[in-house]
Amino acid sequence: MLQITPLPAFNDNYIWVFQSQQSSGVYVVDPGDGQVVTDYLTQTNLPLLGILITHHHHDHTGGIEQLLKLFGEDTPVYGPQVENIAGVNRPISTNGNITLENIGLNTTVIQVPGHTSGHICYLIEDALFCGDTLFSGGCGRLFEGTAEQMYQSLTQLSLLPDNTRVFCAHEYTLANLHFAKAVEANNPALIEYTVKAHALRAENKPTLPSSIALEKAINPFLRLDSLEIQKSLAVQFQQPIADPVQSFALLRQWKDNF
Numbered sequence: 001m002l003q004i005t006p007l008p009a010f011n012d013n014y015i016w017v018f019q020s021q022q023s024s025g026v027y028v029v030d031p032g033d034g035q036v037v038t039d040y041l042t043q044t045n046l047p048l049l050g051i052l053i054t055h056h057h058h059d060h061t062g063g064i065e066q067l068l069k070l071f072g073e074d075t076p077v078y079g080p081q082v083e084n085i086a087g088v089n090r091p092i093s094t095n096g097n098i099t100l101e102n103i104g105l106n107t108t109v110i111q112v113p114g115h116t117s118g119h120i121c122y123l124i125e126d127a128l129f130c131g132d133t134l135f136s137g138g139c140g141r142l143f144e145g146t147a148e149q150m151y152q153s154l155t156q157l158s159l160l161p162d163n164t165r166v167f168c169a170h171e172y173t174l175a176n177l178h179f180a181k182a183v184e185a186n187n188p189a190l191i192e193y194t195v196k197a198h199a200l201r202a203e204n205k206p207t208l209p210s211s212i213a214l215e216k217a218i219n220p221f222l223r224l225d226s227l228e229i230q231k232s233l234a235v236q237f238q239q240p241i242a243d244p245v246q247s248f249a250l251l252r253q254w255k256d257n258f
Helices: 034-044 064-071 147-158 173-183 188-202 212-218 227-237 244-256
Strands: 003-009 013-019 026-029 048-052 077-080 090-092 096-099 106-111 120-124 127-131 165-168
Touching (some): 013 034, 106 147, 147 212, 147 244
Parallel strands (some): 048 077
């Protein structure tokens, strides 16, 4: 199993660091702040073996240049080809399996447009690094993609095994759960998890990783077939709900203005 460590950055980002039992160094996911990563690697005396990028936003890519200068321009940096991200030297253009250089881990790349046009996720063993597509209790805003694209992307992720661990890039859980309770107030799993999440944050502990099973139980964006959610949407927007894509679009609109 991978050893995975969160490095808090900025106000609410997590830069995920992982290594295998066989590796002598680490990969980092979405290093928005290069100094945070450098400090960790110095403290642990671990070499940087590579970088994974999910999308082009600066809070996910801002540290690439510094890390390449420190650890070598030939350090593998994987990322979505379509987004033309500076420093990405292993561009990825399709779904499928790749083997991460220097660490030998088989990785499944999943195209998930919506938050951005070229956003990708990485599935390594049972760990999903999903950037800003799926959050615990929520999902990313639609900056470049359409509601239909994001709905399809989230549906794709929801079909992963229930025990898949979900490593999101932001600690948005409490705010997301607050919205989820407004949408589906009578969901017992949501009520129970909200108590747990508040307890974790009170101790300054991450609410992550989540799991696909948990998200299907508490995340309104993965629960569009819930009659309570459909009723809430119909009341909020004073219109009948016709299909899941419409439900998603309205739910996202509601969350954007919540």
